[in-house]
Amino acid sequence: xxxxxxxxxxxxxxxxxxxxxxxxxxxxxxxxxxxxxxxxxxxxxxxxxxxxxxxxxxxxxxxxxxxxxxxxxxxxxxxxxxxxxxxxxxxxxxxxxxxxxxxxxxxxxxxxxxxxxxxxxxx
Amino acid sequence: xxxxxxxxxxxxxxxxxxxxxxxxxxxxxxxxxxxxxxxxxxxxxxxxxxxxxxxxxxxxxxxxxxxxxxxxxxxxxxxxxxxxxxxxxxxxxxxxxxxxxxxxxxxxxxxxxxxxxxxxxxxxxxxxxxxxxxxxxxxxxxxxxxxxxxxxxxxxxxxxxxxxxxxxxxxxxxxxxxxxxxxxxxxxxxxxxxxxxxxxxxxxxxxxxxxxx
Numbered sequence: 001x002x003x004x005x006x007x008x009x010x011x012x013x014x015x016x017x018x019x020x021x022x023x024x025x026x027x028x029x030x031x032x033x034x035x036x037x038x039x040x041x042x043x044x045x046x047x048x049x050x051x052x053x054x055x056x057x058x059x060x061x062x063x064x065x066x067x068x069x070x071x072x073x074x075x076x077x078x079x080x081x082x083x084x085x086x087x088x089x090x091x092x093x094x095x096x097x098x099x100x101x102x103x104x105x106x107x108x109x110x111x112x113x114x115x116x117x118x119x120x121x122x123x
Numbered sequence: 124x125x126x127x128x129x130x131x132x133x134x135x136x137x138x139x140x141x142x143x144x145x146x147x148x149x150x151x152x153x154x155x156x157x158x159x160x161x162x163x164x165x166x167x168x169x170x171x172x173x174x175x176x177x178x179x180x181x182x183x184x185x186x187x188x189x190x191x192x193x194x195x196x197x198x199x200x201x202x203x204x205x206x207x208x209x210x211x212x213x214x215x216x217x218x219x220x221x222x223x224x225x226x227x228x229x230x231x232x233x234x235x236x237x238x239x240x241x242x243x244x245x246x247x248x249x250x251x252x253x254x255x256x257x258x259x260x261x262x263x264x265x266x267x268x269x270x271x272x273x274x275x276x277x278x279x280x281x282x283x284x285x286x287x288x289x290x291x292x293x294x295x296x297x298x299x300x301x302x303x304x305x306x307x308x309x310x311x312x313x314x315x316x317x318x319x320x321x322x323x324x325x326x327x328x329x330x331x332x333x334x335x336x
Contacts, residue, residue: 037203042161043163043167043202043204044203044204044208045200045203046207046208069161069304070204070207073205073208073209074207074208076208077211077246
């Protein structure tokens with residue numbers, strides 16, 4: 001199953017979106033939150049992100065969903081074989097990715113589903 | 124120093140001088156960032172370079188390249204804000220470009236700074252005119268390349284790069300930001316110096332201080 005890492009500037013925000021996505025998307029998806037700096041401040045910790053990637057990696061690929069600023073730059077440092085960034089709205093993209101990953105879809109399919117959330121209108 | 128090559132001790136002195144300057148200028152950088160950013164640039168860089176100083180203390184370094192690579196990876200881990208990955212990438216790429224030579228010529232320094240710039244641009248996708256650190260770094264890279272071509276001494280070459288970075292940073296004042304938090308302000312970002320360009324000018328000025336000392 002594809003793993004998903006939520007990277008936010010804020011620890012609590014990443015954690016809450018992970019809880020929401022797990023509840024909506026199913027509990028079985030490997031999903032980790034990596035928000036805030038390693039001392040709990042606002043910002044991003046490459047160490048936390050690297051740990052989260054390792055935690056959710058089941059061999060089918062990992063999708064990183066960053067929110068703003070340093071989250072995006074830190075995510076870019078982690079890109080590599082099987083580790084890709086979804087350039088998507090944080091909450092909507094996370095839910096689309098988790099739901100699709102839960103269906104056993106491939107990395108490409110999960111990424112495509114997350115990216116659809118960019119153009120999905122609310123009204 | 125009067126030689127034509129820059130050795131590991133010189134690069135260590137540069138990093139020490141950056142740490143000192145960042146500490147002294149921390150409040151000014153944070154004030155610049157308070158105007159158009161999230162008011163943490165000085166604090167973040169100071170935290171990063173304090174960690175760098177601790178990391179380098181008491182260690183023997185094989186080469187300028189390995190020293191800069193260590194500076195880069197420490198900044199990536201410790202800064203916390205957007206400047207961490209950006210400066211971290213810059214130092215890491217510069218270190219990688221220098222390889223394991225023990226003394227660096229102006230031409231090699233120029234190649235290293237080019238690698239740093241391209242790393243920063245790859246990560247942040249900024250171009251000149253976006254009101255970012257690229258507006259200070261890119262002119263410095265050009266000045267250094269020209270100085271290398273003209274066979275200038277390290278003192279002259281680094282002096283030219285530092286002056287170009289400072290002019291580049293000052294030139295960000297009338298620009299409208301197209302990257303980062305400041306870009307949300309649109310026209311209201313005009314009239315403020317970009318904090319990242321300002322700190323890049325400090326970093327290159329620290330190199331000038333270290334080379335002319």
